[in-house]
Amino acid sequence: MAYAYLQCQLPSPLSFLLSALFLLLLPFSSSADAGFSEGINCLHPEILKDEAVARLVELGKVSDAEGYLERVFQSPASVRAGNLIRTWMEDAGLKTWVDRMGNVHGRSEGLNPSEKALLIGSHLDTVVDAGIFDGALGIITALSALKVLNINGMLEKLKRPVEVIAFSDEEGVRFQSTFLGSAAVAGVLPVSVLHVHDKSGVTVQGALRKNSIEISEENLLEVKYDPETVWGYIEVHMEQGPVLETLGLPLGVVKGIAGQTRLKVTVKGQQGHAGTVPMKMRRDPMAAAAELMVVLENLCKQPEDYLAYDGQCLESTVQSLSGSLVCTVGEIWTWPSASNVIPGQVSFTVDIRAMDDLGREAIIYELSRKIHQVCGERSVVCLVERKHDAKAAACDPELSLKLKSAAAAAGGRWGVIDDNGKEESRAVDEVAAAVPVPVLMSGAGHDAMAMSKLTKVAMLFVRCRGGVSHSPEEHVSEDDVWAAGLAVLAFLENTTLSPHLSNNYE
Missing domain, CATH: 3.40.630.10 (Zn peptidases)
Known part of the structure; x- marks a missing residue:
């Protein structure tokens, strides 16, 4: 222990010199292994x-x-x-x-x-x-x-x-x-x-x-x-x-x-002048994208309200998602991106993570279904692309x-x-x-x-x-x-x- 203690306490250069000296003496020491271990x-x-x-x-x-x-x-x-x-x-x-x-x-x-x-x-x-x-x-x-x-x-x-x-x-x-x-x-x-x-x-x-x-x-x-x-x-x-x-x-x-899935959602509507197109006649992809982001948030906060088939909640799936499911929109970009123009196209990313791969797939399926439902109601076109998948x-x-x-x-x-x-x-x-x-x-x-x-x-x-x-x-x-x-x-x-x-x- 004396060697180990000195080596720890001495300044670094002296410690290195002591190490070298100790190595030279190893052939004559019966406790060489113990010295290494303590060192x-x-x-x-x-x-x-x-x-x-x-x-x-x-x-x-x-x-x-x-x-x-x-x-x-x-x-x-x-x-x-x-x-x-x-x-x-x-x-x-x-x-x-x-x-x-x-x-x-x-x-x-x-x-x-x-x-x-x-x-x-x-x-x-x-x-x-x-x-x-x-x-x-x-x-x-x-x-x-x-x-x-x-x-x-x-x-x-x-x-x-x-x-x-x-x-x-x-x-x-x-x-x-x-x-x-x-x-x-x-x-x-x-x-x-x-x-x-x-x-x-x-x-x-x-x-x-x-x-x-x-x-x-x-x-x-x-x-x-x-x-x-x-x-x-x-x-x-x-x-x-x-x-x-x-x-x-x-x-x-x-x-x-x-596990993680990254999606890219593209919403295509009708580009137009911000001051001349009446609200009731608009096919605004920005408003549709905003609604879709709220849908995603609600889905991931309360999956039990969405993951139900024939009136029965998929309890085992919801349970597996508890504590690990997180969903994020990290990027949004628009075209033509001008303050006085109704966008013609809006795209955004979706990041979905969960420890249960089957549960994550269930969330993606339900999200895709809701996306196409909302887009149909708003008369805009939606495209969902899977950009990245990694299993848990x-x-x-x-x-x-x-x-x-x-x-x-x-x-x-x-x-x-x-x-x-x-x-x-x-x-x-x-x-x-x-x-x-x-x-x-x-x-x-x-x-x-x-x-x-x-x-x-x-x-x-x-x-x-x-x-x-x-x-x-x-x-x-x-x-x-x-x-x-x-x-x-x-x-x-x-x-x-x-x-x-x-x-x-x-």
Whole structure:
């Protein structure tokens, strides 16, 4: 314990020198394994907190916009962010590369390169006017934990390869098609997506070629991983909701991710002069669209009033939707969009999410029926297009239990430090056993949804202030960043290090 205590307390450069000296003395020490184990039982605030937070801030400044954060698929800022992440991967001792979909990879082969690999990932792209934690938190905490293993001489002693992936696109802002990066790795990205174009007419294929990445329908499959080479996937992500903050806890484990459908509704009416067409003679698509949005809101607030056939409410379906069904209109655009013109056409998006896939389909069916009913009554033409579908994804129970144990271990490590930052006499395992780690559902989509088509997945949520996300106001405290890094470190110790080299928290 003396080595571990000194290493934790000394300034970072002295800590590294002490590590090197300790490694030189290993052949003459009968307690080498114990020394390693105690060494990585440190809290490492200089890496897991201070450096991690500094990197989140630095990455948050890499933007395509002035005055706010915007970093979309294969934009100049996205490429700069990927290059920055590669340098941090190399700093953690990882071999790096960029694949044909722009995903940035960092990998340690460990002792057995032929073993199935643990993948850890999240996304480097952002929404428009974003915060600095969404996506980036999962990448940075993983790299911080691996850096701790590296400076303790453990990286090459991993019993299986470990790979961090910074996915190029999860948000789907530029091409309105989510999970471009992770779906390609999972092998579920349709080749047709290469020809989808953005608002400027640039295709996915063209955006990649602009950055010297050649991709075609034939070689897209080169990005896909063989399921037989992958042991599992974990993802750390800010909660994007208020539950953990309400509970007063920094970490939670995810049970499953809600399924999602995105629709585009187009309403076509009769364009005309705002001052000369009588109200009773109008075929106004704007008024029709407004009514449809209220219909959607009512349907999703009270599905039991709508999901009834032959007078019987589908109780099991309604029950399955309780607590998870959410519906949102996020975009509206009109033509010709002038204040003195009755629009000729109005389009809007609909986002529907629920944990129960059959229940979600029932909502979509009922919404489509009501849309055509309202449009018929108003003498306008309506078109409903399904733009995106993702089935609900359940996290693997066994992998989630390991992640939950790691989160408890992180809490246990906090538990042996008193309010003044000094070590207490209680054992880490004793405190960890009493640390609560809640199990949550995720209403937001994550790369883990796509990766669940490749391998078993688990997710760790990190508390955020006010549950705010997709906003510059999103915030994760420095101590909670630290707790997340400790949890990833504990998970790596438990699942990738030999028992005699790690602390067993299971």
